[in-house]
Structures are given as C-alpha cells and as structure tokens.
Amino acid sequence: MGRRVWGLCQGIPTAVLYGSLALFVSILHNVFLLYYVDTFVSVYKIDKLSFWVGETVFLIWNSLNDPLFGWLSDRSFLSSPHSGSQITSPEVVLKRLQALSRSGPLFALSFLAFWVAWTWPGLQFLICLCLYDGFLTVVDLNHNALLADLAVSAHDRTRLNFHTSLFSAIGSVSVFLSYSFWNKEDFYSFRIFCVTLAALSMLGFFVVSRLLQHRFQSEVQPCKTESQPLTELSIGQAPFTSAEKPVTLGEYLKQLSRHKNFMWFVSMNLVQVFHCHFNNNFFPLFLEHLLSDRISASTGSFLLGISYIAPHLNNLYFLTLCQRLGVYQVVRGLFMLKLGLSVAMLLAGADQIYLLCIFIASNRVFTEGTCKLLNLVITDLVDEDFVMNRRQQAASALLFGMVALVTKPGQTFAPLIGTWLLCLYTGYDIFERNSVAEAPIAAPALPVPLRQGCFYLLVFVPISCALLQLLAWSRFTLHGRRLQNIKTLRQSAQHSHLIDVKAI
Template sequence: MASASLRQSMLAYGSQAMAFSLISSSFNFYYVKVFLDIYHIEQMWFHLAQALFLVWNAINDPLFAYLQDSTSSRFTRTRRESILYAAPFFALSYIVPWFSWGSNPIMVGLHLILTLFFWDTMLTFVGLAASALFTEISQDPDHRLKLVRIGSIGCLFGACSVSILEYTSGSLTNFFGFQVTSICIGVASYLLFRYTGNNGHTQYDREKMSSGIESDITHDKSLQNQSYLSLSCQIIADKNFVSFVVMNFFQIFHTTFMANFMKVMGDELVQLHDIEEFPWLRSFFYGSSRFLPMILIISTTPLIGKIGYYNTIKVSFLWKITAGIGMYMIGRNHPILLMLYMALDSCFANAMFSMFNMPLSDIVDTDMQKHHRSHPISSLVYGNNALVTKPAISLSPMMTVAVLNTYGYQQLDKKTLTVPQISSLHDTMFLLLCIQPIVIGTLQLITWSFYSIRDRKTNQVNKVFTATTDNILN
C-alpha cells in the first residue's frame, strides 16, 4: 500500500511538471515578443514594469515560503493543497497577457505590470509547493533521481505548447488563433495541477495516513515560535547555500535571456530567405528549444547517476564557455549553424536548471540534520533561493532591451533604420548570444567550486535509471 501511494505521489509530481511546462515555457517565450511587437509597449513602461516586478519578486518568495512552512490554514497545511487551491488562479494568470486592454500606452503599461505581478504571485506560490513536494515525497536518493526523470518526462510533454502555438498562430501572424490556443493550454494545465493537488502526498502525509490520521498539519510546530529572519539567517549561514544561489542567479539570468529573446534575435539573425529551402526549420527550431532539454535529461540520467550532479553541472559550464568562444570565432554568417548553437545553448542551460532541485534537496536535508528539525523547512530554503535569484528574471530583459534599443531595435518595425544600422543591430545581437554565455559560464564555474556537499547522495548505485518509465509508474 505504501509503495502504491509512493508511485501515485511520483505520478502526481510528473503531472504538475507537465502543467508547469505547458504554461511557463510558452509564457516566457512569448510575453516579451507580444508586448514589444504586438502591443508596442513603450520602453519607459517596459522598464517600469520590470523594476516593480523585481521588487515584488524580492518580497513574495520569502513571504509565501514562511507561510507555507509555518502556518496551518487550509491553503497551506499540505503541499498538495497549496497546489490544489492555487491551480485555477495560476491558469488564469497565464491567459491574462494575451488579451489586450487597449492601445493607449498607459493601458499597455498597466497591462504588463498586472500580468507580471499576477503571474509571478501564482508561479511563486505553486512553485514553492511543488519544489517542496519534490524534496518531501521521499528522502531516498534513488526516489529523488526517479522524480528528476519523471519530472523531465512531464516537462517534455508540456514543452509542446510552444510548437502548438507556433503552428496555430503562424508565428503570431494569426493572433486570434494564438489566443484561442492559449485558453486551451491554460485549461489543460489546471486539470493537471488539480490531479497533483488531489494525489501529491509527501512521505510525512503518507506516514500520518498509515497511522490513521487522514489530515494533519505537516509543519514543525516549533517553527511557529521562530521568526522568518532567524530561520533565514540559519539558512544563509550555510556556505553551500550561498554557493548554490549565486551560481543559480547567473543560470536564471541566462535561461531568461534565451527564453525571452531567442525568437526576437532568431527572427532577425536567421531570415526566412536564409533557409528558404527549409521553410519549416525555424518553427521547429523554436519548438525544439523547449523539448530538447528534457530529452537530454531523460537520455543521460544513467551517466548523471554515475558522475553525480555536481560534476554534471560543472561540465555544462565548461561547455557553455567553449561553445560561446567557438561560435564567436565562426561568426554570424552561418544561419543554420547559428540556429544549432542557439538551440544547444538553450538546451544545456534549461537541462541543468531542471536538475537544481537535487542540490537544493541536499541542502534542505543538511539543514534539517544540523538544526535537529522534526520536519524540513523546504519552502523556506527554496524561498530564500528565489529571493536571491528571482531578480535575474527582471534584470535580464531590462538590460537586454536597453542594449537592443540603443542600437535601434525599437525603430526596426518603423522601417526607419538604414542598412548599416540594421547590420550594427544584428552584430550586437550576435555579440550578446556569444559573449554572455562565456562570462556567465566563467562566473558560475568559480562560484560552484565552493559547493562542498557534492555527490553525498548521487554517487549511489545507478540501478534506478535502467528501469523504463513504465516500470517506474506501474
């Protein structure tokens, strides 16, 4: 019975991973493009929205983390109930940006501000609960490695949303088709989150259920007597946590850049006449950036299990530096090669990011043992991680848009740029695509070297990865 319950919890985790992937991949891929090229938001409003968004990001993660770990309301007493009750609002926050409030610059600016606030509020609340669910379904490292694979399978299915939207909207040329499809995607994500909310039990929930207690508070009651500040100081004092979050800040900066600007830069650097023999290639290229990372994780988990997540992540930084240098030396006049480079850069960055729950879970376990807690403060660890790293989500597009507009991107649609100006803009885009990974990869390689937990758990026998997905779930 316990084994069946564990398998059900793992399947529920995969369900939320698919739901997350469905809406987050397409939201990040399209929202900048839609507000810049369809709603024509003014730069001042774009930067104001991102600046306010950055402040809200710094507040909501620790706030929701503390609420989820130390309060016992119906919305927060279990991880699954947090997901269950927030699911419809999360789906709605995905749909809001795709329906214009009007062409007035103020309305467009307010639309973006509300979009980012609503989206990130629900993303944070559900994301913290889902991340804590990963950590608390089981402390067994084999089970956690199964969850990485199951989550990747869920994300792989969910990543199809970009390809579907590209097809139904004709790369945003048919915006009504885009709107209708986005509603369908939002409804599908809600149903998947609802399944998780009904079936995603942690090991602590299962222990209470097996003892005849069907519902109880899943928190360490002693946490209610400790302030957020004191708990956060205990977390931040850990050098492994500091090493991880600094590295993660740069990873989020890079993945946000690729998610928001791959289409923007891809449309400019790879013109349709450059690939006229393969007219389908660009749409496939955009869609592949969403499912290739998951295929990479699923297919290489046996190798990851052998060398450990620490070395795997380290190798990804070395690849990032090498590939950036190589592409820069080759130049931008090779469109198919440039598309391959962008796809692989996005693929490796997102694939490694999907593994980051592993080191965070080890940090949670270490904190629990060090401070003799009866229950892990998973949400607080994930929340403090987000407190440091989430600003990268705003800083990345702000800095990139500022650079691009300096070289005339805002005037591109007005057809006022000369050929030399357009060439200069394209050179700048290419430079950003190459130099950013080199700099970020170098900084990550340095900061990651201070992480000392290493492969405390991931160096166990790799038998889990030889099983097929059916064996995992049946």
C-alpha cells in the same frame, strides 16, 4: 463509468502523478516566456517607460513573493518546538497538495489575462505579470518542496525528477503548436489556442491533485485513529527533540547567511536564471535577425520547438549521469561545455549558418538542462539545513523560496540588460516601430550592424555566464563524502521501515 475510471486512476504510481503536475505548468509557462514580451511590445504597443516600470515592480514582487509564500507555508516547522512530533511527512505532503489544488487552476486563469487587451497596456503589463508570477510561485514552491518531502535518497529524488522532466518534455509540444498560431496581425487564433491550453491545465491540476490528496488522506486518517507513526514517506520524530524557542524570520536569515554552500549556490544560480531567461526572451530576436532570411519558416519552427523539448529529453540522460557521477560533476561539466561551445562559435563567425543553427538550439538546450538539475542541489541544501540547524522538520518550501529571493531577479534583469546592450552597441531599440531607433539615448558613434550585434550578444553572454558560474561552483562543497554524511544524518531521522518511492 466514472467510478471505474477513477478506480483505474488510483492505480497510477505517485511518482508519475507527481511528474504530471509539471506538464500542466510547462504547457502554459513555455508559451508565456516566449511571447509575453513580444505581445506587449509588438501587439499592444507598450511604451518604453511603462515597460521598464512594469519590469522594475515585477523585479521586486518576483523576488519577495517566494520567501513570503515559503515562510507562510513552512513557518510552523520552525516556530513549533515540538513540530517534529506533531507533524509527520505525509501530513506535510497533504498540505502541499491542497495548496496545489487551489493555486493550479488560478495560475491557468492568470495566464489568460495576457492575451486579451483589457486596459491601458502599461497597467495590464504590471497587473498580469504580478498575478501570473504570484500563482506560479505558489505552484512551483509546493511542487519543488514535494521533491524534498517525498524522498531523501538521491536515487528516489532522481526518479521523481525523471518523471518531472518527462512530462515537461511532453508539455513543450505547446511551443511547436504555438508557432503555427502566432500572428501579430491576427491575434484571434492565438487567443483560442491559449484558452485551450489553460482549460487543459485547469482540468489537469484539479484531477491530479484530487488523486494525490485522496491517496495521502487515506494513509493519514487510519494512522491518526490508531495513534501509530506513519510508515509511508515519513520523517516523523527528528533526532533533535529537545524543546527549543521559536525561530523568528530574522534568526532564520542569520542561519542562512552562515550557510556557505547556500550562499555559493545562489550566486551561481542567479547567473543561471539570468541566462535561461535571456535565451527565452531573445530567442525570437536571434531567429529573426540571424537566420530568418537564410532558413525556411518550417526550419525556424523546428529550432524553436526542439529548443524547448530537448532540454527535458536531455535531462533524462543527465539524470542517469547524476546517479553515476553525482550532480556536482554533471553541472560542472555542463558549464565547461557551455563555455567551449560559445568560444568555438565566436571563432567560427556569424556566417556559418548550420553551425549557428546548432549553437542557438544547443545553447538553450544545455542551459535549460542545467536549470532542471539544480532542484536536486536545492533538495541537498534542504538536507544540509536540516542537519546544521537541528530542525524538527525540513523547511523545504521555505528554502526553495529563499533561493528564489536571491536568484529570481535574474529573470527581470535578462530583458532589461539584453535590450540595453543591444541598443548600446547597435543603436537598435525594440520599442521603436522602425527597425533602428532614430535617436537612441546611448547610440554608439560607430554602431555595429544589427546582425553582427545580435551575434556578439548571442556568444558573449554565455561566455561571461560560464566563467562566473565556474568560479562560484568551485567553492561549493556539498558533494562527495560530505553529501553522503549529510544524507546519512538526515535519513537517521526517518523511521526504519520506509517504503521505496517506486512502490508508492
């Protein structure tokens, strides 16, 4: 019976298996983003100093671990003068799958460490954040790098991203369920819920990574014995085969500093990461102080769930637009839409409850939807880096890591800047057990009412982000004819008899 099931699983397309890995991340990560701050502040009663120290250390670790793990993963592609002839793309894919099979279950275990108080809150906050983010980084880097390693054409990468979005949407169901179990006074049910999610994630990572490893191992071994180049998903011998001296980390950083499109992209993406995590961290606060007394609990649960599921479903439509208009135009349109909706909500005011419900949900939907598309832009940057610097192999994980080095600080800045602004303009301090701090450090002379302050925070943050992003995005040139030329040069490095990703 077991062999029969295993045989049936072998028939699942690679693109579907690749996308399913996103399911086992999203069922945990969405819950983490939504509840980790509230858990430590409201349940474990962490003090303000410990929270800020933990977030500051996390900021440093969160920024450095991506390029560190990316360098450890891809340094051989830069250092070996003949790496293009020694390492084929299927072997690179197999290496990334082996990393996923190890780090995926460990990522699920680190998720569980948040929901049980096992030491002093400040120390637990620091250890849990660093462990969780470390394993999440390894999972994300290898999964995202596979997007660039499995395909080069925009069509095939869009197809892979389509499956990722589909499974991420399914994984967002955990947010709907979490609202039913979340109870600050009785944490037991929520802990059982988290254990169940972690067990499902561990099992999924183990099974899917084994399936993919078996598939690519079966392709690598015969070709090694026959001494023939691999034809499936192979980049193979690059066109730039002259011997080169090893590329050091310093030289690689200099190359990136001269990569203008990379610099403009990370500037824009830093703001995007900040806005995404600002929405995640303050969504419960906005629901509580803007809508809780005007909508039912079931409506709040629906808004919460739809704000996590809709971005992935919307992304399925956005991906079809990307095939017709290009990623650049779609992302630019989303920035303009974010700006327009925020200005309209500001003019309408906080008393328009139905408009407020729609805006709170749509703000998160379009912001998260943009984030889901940006991996396609990074894969284009991988192609441009490959061509500009005459790489023997595309260092996809390393480039994803360098993007994260610059942009991930936005993840830490979001709760810090958000809580500071809220305290500055309203006198409300989330670390105080009473609703309003008795003596906030930076309390205004005439504090804005809490509800009005939350509303201003809700609309002015996306307005500011959209303006900064439109400015940076207007300087990004990797689209249109230039992008087509880059992809043509990258594809010329491939063997002429590649198999389409849909047929894998």
